Amino acid sequence: MNPMIEVVGVSKAFGSQTVLRDVNFKVEPGEILGLLGPNGAGKTTFLRILNGVIKPESGSISILGYNPVENGDEIRKFSGVVTESAGLYHQMSGEENLAFFAELYGVKNKRKIPELLRLFDLEEHKGKAVGTYSTGMKKRLALGKALLHEPKLLFLDEPTNGLDPDGIKMVLSYLKKYNKDTGTTMIICSHVLHQLESICDSFAFLENQTIVEQGTKNELERKYIHEVIVKINTNFAPTEVHLLGFPCKSTGENTVIFTLPTKETIPSLLQELLKKNAVYSVEIMNNDLESIYFKVREKINE
Amino acid sequence: MNSRILKAIVKKDLKDIFRSKSLLTTLIIIPILFSVIIPAALVGSAVLFDLKEMAGNEAGKLIELFMAQVKDVRVPLETEEQKFVYIFINYLLPSLFLLVPIITASTVAANSFVGEKERRTLESLLFSPVSIKTLFVSKVIASFFPSFLVSLISFILSGVVINGLGYLLFGMMIFPSANWLVLILCLSPMVTLMTVLLNVLISSRVKTYQEAQNIGGVIILPVVGMMAGQASGLFLVGAPIMLLISLAILIINAILLQRITKYNDRFVLFEKQIH
Numbered sequence: 215m216n217p218m219i220e221v222v223g224v225s226k227a228f229g230s231q232t233v234l235r236d237v238n239f240k241v242e243p244g245e246i247l248g249l250l251g252p253n254g255a256g257k258t259t260f261l262r263i264l265n266g267v268i269k270p271e272s273g274s275i276s277i278l279g280y281n282p283v284e285n286g287d288e289i290r291k292f293s294g295v296v297t298e299s300a301g302l303y304h305q306m307s308g309e310e311n312l313a314f315f316a317e318l319y320g321v322k323n324k325r326k327i328p329e330l331l332r333l334f335d336l337e338e339h340k341g342k343a344v345g346t347y348s349t350g351m352k353k354r355l356a357l358g359k360a361l362l363h364e365p366k367l368l369f370l371d372e373p374t375n376g377l378d379p380d381g382i383k384m385v386l387s388y389l390k391k392y393n394k395d396t397g398t399t400m401i402i403c404s405h406v407l408h409q410l411e412s413i414c415d416s417f418a419f420l421e422n423q424t425i426v427e428q429g430t431k432n433e434l435e436r437k438y439i440h441e442v443i444v445k446i447n448t449n450f451a452p453t454e455v456h457l458l459g460f461p462c463k464s465t466g467e468n469t470v471i472f473t474l475p476t477k478e479t480i481p482s483l484l485q486e487l488l489k490k491n492a493v494y495s496v497e498i499m500n501n502d503l504e505s506i507y508f509k510v511r512e513k514i515n516e
Numbered sequence: 517m518n519s520r521i522l523k524a525i526v527k528k529d530l531k532d533i534f535r536s537k538s539l540l541t542t543l544i545i546i547p548i549l550f551s552v553i554i555p556a557a558l559v560g561s562a563v564l565f566d567l568k569e570m571a572g573n574e575a576g577k578l579i580e581l582f583m584a585q586v587k588d589v590r591v592p593l594e595t596e597e598q599k600f601v602y603i604f605i606n607y608l609l610p611s612l613f614l615l616v617p618i619i620t621a622s623t624v625a626a627n628s629f630v631g632e633k634e635r636r637t638l639e640s641l642l643f644s645p646v647s648i649k650t651l652f653v654s655k656v657i658a659s660f661f662p663s664f665l666v667s668l669i670s671f672i673l674s675g676v677v678i679n680g681l682g683y684l685l686f687g688m689m690i691f692p693s694a695n696w697l698v699l700i701l702c703l704s705p706m707v708t709l710m711t712v713l714l715n716v717l718i719s720s721r722v723k724t725y726q727e728a729q730n731i732g733g734v735i736i737l738p739v740v741g742m743m744a745g746q747a748s749g750l751f752l753v754g755a756p757i758m759l760l761i762s763l764a765i766l767i768i769n770a771i772l773l774q775r776i777t778k779y780n781d782r783f784v785l786f787e788k789q790i791h
Contacts, residue, residue: 228787262786267642269783286782290645301640303528305535317524318644359640 218243218367218399219264224273226259233259235423237273244397246389248410250507251420257403258298260420261369264401265295277367291319293367294360298375300352301359304345308336308355311344312362319363330358333388349376357385361392368400374409386413411503419510426514435501438509442474443499444483450491458486468494477501521646522654529658533624542623543666550616551670552677558604559681562597579603585752591690598685605678605690607752610699611743613674617667617708618736625659625715626728633789634725642790648782652716659712664705671700694755702762710765711735713772720780721788 221239225232233256241247251257262268264277266286275281280288302311312327331337334354344352353376360368370389374382390413393400404410410417411431418428427434447469452462460483461473472483477498487493533539576596582603583593593599632638641651671692678691692700715732722728742753753761 265643267782267786267790287645287647290643295640295643297639297643299636299639301637301643303637304635305532306528314524314528315640315644318521318641318646320520320645 215243217241218245218278219401220276221264222274224263224270224275226256226263226268226270232423234263234270237425239418239425239428241399241401242416243399244393245415246393246400246402246413248414248417248503249401249403249420250405250407250410250417250503253405255420256423257420258371261295261371261401261403265290265293265369289367291363292365293369294363294365295369296353296356296360296371296373298372300356302344302352302355305343307341308344308347308351309340311355312358315359316362321362326362330361334358335384350378350381353377353381353385357388364396366398368398370400370402372404373402374404374406382409389413407503407507417503417506419507421511421514427510431503431506434506434510438506438513439501440475442477442480442501444472444474444480445497445499446470446472446484446487447494447496448487448491450487450493458483471499517647517650517653521650522657525641525646525651525654526658526661529628529655530662533662536627539623539627543620543662546619547616547666547670547673550613551674554612555605555609555674555677556681558609559601559678559685562601563681563684566597582607582752587754591686591688601682601685602690605682606693606695607754608743609674610695610703610758611739611753613670613699614704614707614739614742615736616670617663617704618711618739620666621659621663621708621711622715622729622732622735624662625655625712626719626732627725628655628659628716629719629785629789630722630725630728631719633723638785639790642782642786648780648785649777652720652776652780655716655719656709656712659716660708663708663712667700667704667708671696671704695758698755698758698762703758703765706762706765706769707739709769710772713769713776717772717776720785723789 217240219239219241221237224234224237224239226234237260249257249260259268263270264275264282266282266289269283275283277289278292282289303314306314308331309327312330316327328337331340334357336351336355336358339347339351344355347355353373357373360370368389373389374385377385386409389400389402392398393413402410402414414431416428416430417434418425420426427437429437445465449468450470452464452470455461455463457472460479462470465471474480474483480496480498484493484496533543579596579599583599586603586607589602591598591602593602629638632641675691679689682690711732714735715728718731719725719728722731
């Protein structure tokens with residue numbers, strides 16, 4: 215299958231300031247990709263280049279066979295964007311905003327607007343000026359705006375910024391469901407790593423103006439996590455510093471931390487423990503996205 | 517160019533004018549000032565007062581200087597008041613009247629792009645499949661239409677005031693003369709379009725609405741020059757000269773339109789205004 219997006223050797227500078235250099239990047243159709251990087255790493259500029267509103271200095275980009283520099287409008291017809299600032303008209307009502315953007319994107323299905331207002335819990339507020347909306351309501355409306363024309367590709371720049379925990383949960387679970395139902399490819403920029411962990415299929419790390427690593431969580435874990443730290447809630451009380459040759463130490467009541475070479479060794483460790491003890495819970499401490507992110511950065515900045 | 521998108525942007529911008537108190541105030545106050553208050557004050561003072569006695573000999577000489585340049589007069593010009601009103605209505609007021617489309621078009625057009633930028637909505641427009649040509653043409657139409665409409669309403673208001681008060685002085689309708697017809701049909705639309713084009717171009721380049729208004733204000737200078745030239749008796753701009761000026765502005769507009777579409781692409785607009 216051909217990739218949905220293929221970027222080869224893209225660079226961009228604003229004056230003397232290099233923002234992106236030699237970026238190589240691939241996104242498969244139907245995938246949700248998390249684009250990670252510190253603030254100011256160039257994530258937003260990269261999304262803008264993909265959308266064809268900023269011209270790269272060099273390199274080639276293909277999005278479903280279209281080049282954003284030459285066929286930007288074609289790409290914009292099948293892609294939706296949620297920007298950090300939401301980009302809504304504050305003087306217009308929620309419904310008027312959707313109606314305006316529906317015209318721009320040539321949306322013919324008149325039921326789409328009430329459907330989206332209902333879906334994002336905005337039906338009650340559809341007649342109010344967007345300027346009076348809370349940040350969460352604006353974000354939800356911006357997401358509705360981006361989905362009006364049922365895009366094949368969604369660019370989401372910090373879509374959960376300013377949302378409360380309920381809002382974050384609602385938006386992320388909706389995005390996951392939408393991706394599952396429609397197969398829409400999504401690129402989500404964020405620096406809140408734990409939010410992306412559960413919904414993204416793969417991740418790309420933007421560091422020092424370039425994509426330094428890209429892959430699924432399993433691929434990244436295999437590459438960067440060389441020992442697995444496991445926290446086990448058990449009544450086993452270690453009398454030695456090793457069990458089955460694996461280092462262990464008690465860190466409190468009923469809690470033992472093991473350091474294992476791979477996660478494949480966990481079942482044998484548990485079998486051994488369960489022979490004489492009870493095990494209440496097992497948790498890998500160092501394979502979350504945040505740990506991988508810092509490992510990647512550590513390696514790059516070595 | 518996509519007419520569906522064009523209509524949507526024009527409709528939104530026109531609605532926005534009615535939502536913005538400051539824009540709406542400008543569009544109401546300017547025509548009232550230039551087409552009701554000023555003509556009513558001057559024609560009214562000629563009706564009510566003895567101008568020769570009030571202004572003295574020097575003013576009388578200036579009026580005679582004007583009269584020497586005026587040809588083909590079709591209204592009775594026997595008294596000093598009639599001569600004063602005739603000169604004022606046909607030669608000085610048209611220059612002043614041009615400020616109506618200039619001020620209204622500047623106010624609306626200066627807001628076109630930089631207003632979207634300040635509200636952080638330009639990004640949404642540029643991320644949508646709207647061609648830059650459609651975007652610029654929509655902004656030009658949305659700025660031209662209300663300014664031209666305001667000029668037409670001002671023209672009608674001026675006519676009512678001038679004929680209403682002037683009838684007492686002349687015993688006949690003195691408005692509209694050939695000068696006024698050329699003004700409203702040729703010069704005013706051309707000046708409106710030029711103001712809109714220049715201000716839309718400026719608005720797509722500057723960072724704030726204030727900056728756009730300051731730079732766009734320069735367009736008022738040629739009109740002020742024309743007013744000063746006429747008021748000092750240096751020259752009088754009649755219908756043939758107005759037609760020639762309209763033609764010259766038409767050419768300038770064609771060049772401006774070509775430049776606007778040639779030098780504005782999405783990348784330039786985005787990097788200048790958003791990044």
